[in-house]
Amino acid sequence: MKVTLPGLDLKNPIMPASGCFGFGKEFAQFYDLSELGAVIMKAATQEQRFGNGTPRVAEASSGMLNAIGLQNPGVDNIIEREIPFLQTKDIPIIANVAGSTIEEYVKVAIKISRHVHALELNISCPNVKEGGVQFGTDPELAARVTRQVVEASAVPVYVKLSPNVTDIVAIAKAVEGAGASGLSMINTLTGMRINLQTRKPIIANQIGGLSGAAIKPVAIRMIHQVYTAVNIPIIGMGGVETADDVIEFMLAGASAVAIGSANFKNPLICKEIIDQLPHTLERYGFSTITEVIGGAHHETVTAGLLRP
Amino acid sequence: MKVTLPGLDLKNPIMPASGCFGFGKEFAQFYDLSELGAVIMKAATQEQRFGNGTPRVAEASSGMLNAIGLQNPGVDNIIEREIPFLQTKDIPIIANVAGSTIEEYVKVAIKISRHVHALELNISCPNVKEGGVQFGTDPELAARVTRQVVEASAVPVYVKLSPNVTDIVAIAKAVEGAGASGLSMINTLTGMRINLQTRKPIIANQIGGLSGAAIKPVAIRMIHQVYTAVNIPIIGMGGVETADDVIEFMLAGASAVAIGSANFKNPLICKEIIDQLPHTLERYGFSTITEVIGGAHHETVTAGLLRP
Amino acid sequence: MKREWMKIVDHKEIARDTYRLVLQGDIVSDVTDPGQFVHVQVSQDYYLRRPVSISDINPEERTMTLLYKVMGQGTDALTRKAVGEKIDVLGPGGQGFPVESVGTKHALLVGGGIGVPPLHYLAKRLRDRGVKVTSILGFQSKADVFLIEEFKELGNVHVTTNDGSTGHHGLVTDLFFEIDEPFDTYFTCGPTVMLKAVSEHLSHIPGYISMEERMGCGIGACFACVVPAHDEKGYRRICCDGPVFEASEVMLT
Amino acid sequence: MKREWMKIVDHKEIARDTYRLVLQGDIVSDVTDPGQFVHVQVSQDYYLRRPVSISDINPEERTMTLLYKVMGQGTDALTRKAVGEKIDVLGPGGQGFPVESVGTKHALLVGGGIGVPPLHYLAKRLRDRGVKVTSILGFQSKADVFLIEEFKELGNVHVTTNDGSTGHHGLVTDLFFEIDEPFDTYFTCGPTVMLKAVSEHLSHIPGYISMEERMGCGIGACFACVVPAHDEKGYRRICCDGPVFEASEVMLT
Numbered sequence A, B: 001m002k003v004t005l006p007g008l009d010l011k012n013p014i015m016p017a018s019g020c021f022g023f024g025k026e027f028a029q030f031y032d033l034s035e036l037g038a039v040i041m042k043a044a045t046q047e048q049r050f051g052n053g054t055p056r057v058a059e060a061s062s063g064m065l066n067a068i069g070l071q072n073p074g075v076d077n078i079i080e081r082e083i084p085f086l087q088t089k090d091i092p093i094i095a096n097v098a099g100s101t102i103e104e105y106v107k108v109a110i111k112i113s114r115h116v117h118a119l120e121l122n123i124s125c126p127n128v129k130e131g132g133v134q135f136g137t138d139p140e141l142a143a144r145v146t147r148q149v150v151e152a153s154a155v156p157v158y159v160k161l162s163p164n165v166t167d168i169v170a171i172a173k174a175v176e177g178a179g180a181s182g183l184s185m186i187n188t189l190t191g192m193r194i195n196l197q198t199r200k201p202i203i204a205n206q207i208g209g210l211s212g213a214a215i216k217p218v219a220i221r222m223i224h225q226v227y228t229a230v231n232i233p234i235i236g237m238g239g240v241e242t243a244d245d246v247i248e249f250m251l252a253g254a255s256a257v258a259i260g261s262a263n264f265k266n267p268l269i270c271k272e273i274i275d276q277l278p279h280t281l282e283r284y285g286f287s288t289i290t291e292v293i294g295g296a297h298h299e300t301v302t303a304g305l306l307r308p
Numbered sequence C, D: 001m002k003r004e005w006m007k008i009v010d011h012k013e014i015a016r017d018t019y020r021l022v023l024q025g026d027i028v029s030d031v032t033d034p035g036q037f038v039h040v041q042v043s044q045d046y047y048l049r050r051p052v053s054i055s056d057i058n059p060e061e062r063t064m065t066l067l068y069k070v071m072g073q074g075t076d077a078l079t080r081k082a083v084g085e086k087i088d089v090l091g092p093g094g095q096g097f098p099v100e101s102v103g104t105k106h107a108l109l110v111g112g113g114i115g116v117p118p119l120h121y122l123a124k125r126l127r128d129r130g131v132k133v134t135s136i137l138g139f140q141s142k143a144d145v146f147l148i149e150e151f152k153e154l155g156n157v158h159v160t161t162n163d164g165s166t167g168h169h170g171l172v173t174d175l176f177f178e179i180d181e182p183f184d185t186y187f188t189c190g191p192t193v194m195l196k197a198v199s200e201h202l203s204h205i206p207g208y209i210s211m212e213e214r215m216g217c218g219i220g221a222c223f224a225c226v227v228p229a230h231d232e233k234g235y236r237r238i239c240c241d242g243p244v245f246e247a248s249e250v251m252l253t
């Protein structure tokens, strides 16, 4: 079940996704976090942020919308009050780094990279007015912020891509060229729900990010496309809810998988999937987890509806 | 329930979406098509097309993928063998026009526009190798093909937009500037599913278009954004399955609504929604259907979780 | 906090669109305070859980009573769950009303609509400590009224309805000056407009309010359910810092 | 074709992962040919319907028998539907095996695995017209075998299994030369590899094959289920032009 990625020795390929697991404490009451492959923390910005108005979440078919707005206690508080708890667990820690300007990204990266095993550079948060997502939709800007954060960081940088783009491959190649050690994809698709009673968008921010099973086919498609275009590993996410989903993401090209909103349905989901994974691998005829990675690209089994 | 749009006098705002209703014959065994607001036919190309290999569909959470590949009998056969049947029904007919080159689009538009009430210019089909979608992802190309088809067409042209773009507003404005009488949005989101047994994409074309309830929040978001940026009407679609959904699309800014893959779940869906719509309007306090259009933009009811 | 498939042992409509759901399981023994809630997964068709307050518990029978009102698709689907079925529950969540730590002699409980249920268990706990309890319960109309007999067993009860079809015709706040014996603390749960009105009227005494917001995780990890607070921290999470707060702690908007 | 909520009147496992589901409703009276199918909505959790062949009908009792094998999530969920429940069915769909229009005296029926069911009703209809019926039914293993007794009542039956655990050890095509009396027409349903092998072996006589493909609409409107054809039109839709075709009509790939 071991997977080795730049900066990350994963005892298994499962980790909670950023923003869906806080800084771990709440989930530690359900299971021992040391069982995880790694943990990705909630986004860190330079200063404390209070985020958007409420409501911040809405339900959708097979998914949910959120517009938290990067609420977090700020990088210093995270280093002081949150990371020490996670360091007591035997798992690599990934810090999700956000900002409104390249300078902010760099400052946060400099500080926090001294305390974690890798950074996830969040250039794809759809829920803040300034910064964040414009870096994720323009290959040049994406490359620029990546290059500077890679230089500033003491640990490998995984860039988290936005799916709300015409050409995901162009962005992926741009950040690879700028020195990213890996990719993390996908962030949420931007969406909206309207409350028929009030006739207004449900979410105070109007637009939110769609996550959950609904976006899985988009995630699989993008990972499949990017896998053949880059030479850096991909942490896949977007609608993972079962051990079968983990295999599907890895066949598409992910080297590890993050689980986001499914933690809200079932706080034990990461642990349960980790427990099921060996059996699932066996069922589909794999002997190691690394064999699965990119399998959809190099397998020669003929597709079809054949059955015995 | 009446809505009047360029070229289209709709007795109600409900119509089947292109590609999900063939040319109507199959559904005529379930109900009288004259009850519909209008009908949008399967895409027409200049020559007969055989489409992609099979499998062409796959299931997804709250949705499905398809990669039919614009299979159709060609514009001449459609005019000769399919349109006459629809003309016996008392409904406006919309022809979905596709092509690989601007010339093909123009030729199809010249021919078919003489026999229908409006065109839906399909610059967004994700499932063909050449033509189609590149026109839908580049504002300049989109404007160019729109301009020429508008010139060639005898009837108003609605341009069907692809959601697989970074900036939907830019495309919408470009085609409005090029003379489109209306917009139709959204086409499918590109996605993929992988068969864990064969380890290959389920769909022969690998990538397919995701439709159904899963994409509704993306459709609502895009319609909401585009509504304030253009002055032409929008036919909304993407996951409509209930009369409530119709209201949600119209509040976001749609003037009429098309129903696609839900016809596969329930071949009577369009008729059932038409029957329920008056009651649904009343329930949410509307006295006419036109009052709903764009309601989310100009309503003054305060949002909130207030309850009596 | 646990995730548990709890058994439905009773399920009945008790007022218009309002249901009593009695669940049995281990979560019951973890309930500490009145005003805590459980996070209910109606079925796999609904992506998010629904927060519902604990209205009462029976530790011997390992049961808890939830009272819920049909407000949308999820609660509507919940009505179709039958006795004997199991349901996926996460809880108990949050900080409830303080009982031991407040020195109240005469408590005023103010409930509005589906905000009434958590006050029931609170009233029992206060009564058990010898606190005098007076309740003002507001509903839309006669058909919506519930739990009145239960509250009457625990103290004085005043009922108001918006349409005057039973009790006082008007708002809960209309009755504050009709309560003859002075009360020293208030506890309230209901729509935000009501919470605001109550806390403004009674700003001279200590009060505790239970709040509502759409939730993601329900356990404090996602920051979906925040409410602005007056202190330096600037916010509280309703699901774990609340849902009950001291009235002076948070900003009602 | 109709959409109907049909009543489940019987539902049992009859072989490994293989279930018999008996449905009652008006759709039954619309069935014309053996080999037609119904399009089943397992539940709202599944976006697409599942095509399942009609294995038998009983017009007096207004019932139809479906035999299905658990192949994925949808068929797995189907096993949990109980007798008495209703299920959303669209049908009958498609063109079945010709019975009246073929001048066969001795028909060979070749079924593979879950392709066997539609041949059952076919065998009955052929027998009713006085046609001699010989069947070769192939399964993976002994535990997968079903309907043998039913076929035996209608003619000679040869069974093959891939692992030799019962009947002949090998493929259905191995047995073609073991059938003593000459047959003049074949009818087959099963996996595409088998259909191909059968039609190649028996290319000298007329044959009818029933095909499978993933479907969208199931009624001919979406072009999901096409198979290439030899004529100018170039394709057939399995859901409405088929699922049964003359062997020479379509290209098996």
Ligand SMILES: Cc1cc2nc3c(=O)[nH]c(=O)nc-3n(C[C@H](O)[C@H](O)[C@H](O)COP(=O)(O)OP(=O)(O)OC[C@H]3O[C@@H](n4cnc5c(N)ncnc54)[C@H](O)[C@@H]3O)c2cc1C
Pocket (backbone or CB within 6 Å): A058, A059, B305, C037, C048, C049, C050, C051, C052, C053, C054, C067, C068, C069, C070, C071, C072, C073, C074, C075, C076, C114, C117, C118, C211, C212, C213, C214, C215, C243
């Ligand atoms: C701490 C707390 C305690 C509660 N206790 C009770 C109770 O005891 N009895 C009762 O009837 N109701 C209670 N509610 C409100 C109850 O959670 C909502 O009425 C319910 O979630 C509505 O779900 P729905 O499926 O009917 O509506 P939908 O509109 O379909 O719900 C869609 C989404 O919005 C959320 N949502 C909608 N309305 C509310 C709301 N008012 N508060 C929070 N989330 C909402 C839902 O949870 C769901 O995620 C409580 C809410 C909170 C926050």
Ligand SMILES: Cc1cc2nc3c(=O)[nH]c(=O)nc-3n(C[C@H](O)[C@H](O)[C@H](O)COP(=O)(O)OP(=O)(O)OC[C@H]3O[C@@H](n4cnc5c(N)ncnc54)[C@H](O)[C@@H]3O)c2cc1C
Pocket (backbone or CB within 6 Å): A305, B058, B059, D037, D048, D049, D050, D051, D052, D053, D054, D067, D068, D069, D070, D071, D072, D073, D074, D075, D076, D114, D117, D118, D211, D212, D213, D214, D215, D243
């Ligand atoms: C005309 C026709 C008749 C059939 N008759 C029978 C029958 O009598 N008994 C029986 O057990 N099976 C029959 N099948 C096959 C049956 O439809 C599939 O086994 C079933 O759809 C698998 O669904 P699932 O949910 O288990 O699999 P999943 O993999 O979860 O299905 C996902 C999607 O793929 C489709 N799909 C998967 N496998 C097939 C397949 N082999 N053929 C068509 N669609 C497929 C499903 O319908 C669904 O849309 C028939 C198929 C066709 C086309």
Ligand SMILES: Cc1cc2nc3c(=O)[nH]c(=O)nc-3n(C[C@H](O)[C@H](O)[C@H](O)COP(=O)(O)O)c2cc1C
Pocket (backbone or CB within 6 Å): A017, A018, A019, A020, A042, A043, A066, A068, A070, A096, A122, A125, A160, A186, A187, A188, A210, A211, A212, A213, A215, A237, A238, A239, A240, A258, A259, A260, A261, A262, C216, C222
């Ligand atoms: C409530 C919520 C908060 C999130 N916050 C962040 C964040 O702070 N940083 C980030 O990079 N992604 C954030 N995400 C995106 C997730 O990490 C993940 O990319 C996305 O939800 C898709 O995965 P899922 O479908 O498993 O949820 C958030 C998602 C949710 C639902």
Ligand SMILES: Cc1cc2nc3c(=O)[nH]c(=O)nc-3n(C[C@H](O)[C@H](O)[C@H](O)COP(=O)(O)O)c2cc1C
Pocket (backbone or CB within 6 Å): B017, B018, B019, B020, B042, B043, B066, B068, B070, B096, B122, B125, B160, B186, B187, B188, B210, B211, B212, B213, B215, B237, B238, B239, B240, B258, B259, B260, B261, B262, D216, D222
């Ligand atoms: C099987 C299938 C075929 C389609 N064919 C076409 C087409 O030929 N032309 C077109 O413009 N859109 C086509 N579409 C897209 C639909 O018209 C519609 O835009 C999309 O499916 C979203 O709506 P829905 O969620 O209601 O299905 C097709 C969709 C499906 C599912």
Ligand code: FES
Pocket (backbone or CB within 6 Å): C214, C215, C216, C217, C218, C219, C220, C221, C222, C223, C224, C225, C226, C237, C238, C239, C240
């Ligand atoms: S609901 Fe997630 S923090 Fe409260």
Ligand code: FES
Pocket (backbone or CB within 6 Å): D214, D215, D216, D217, D218, D219, D220, D221, D222, D223, D224, D225, D226, D237, D238, D239, D240
């Ligand atoms: S499944 Fe739609 S045409 Fe056959």
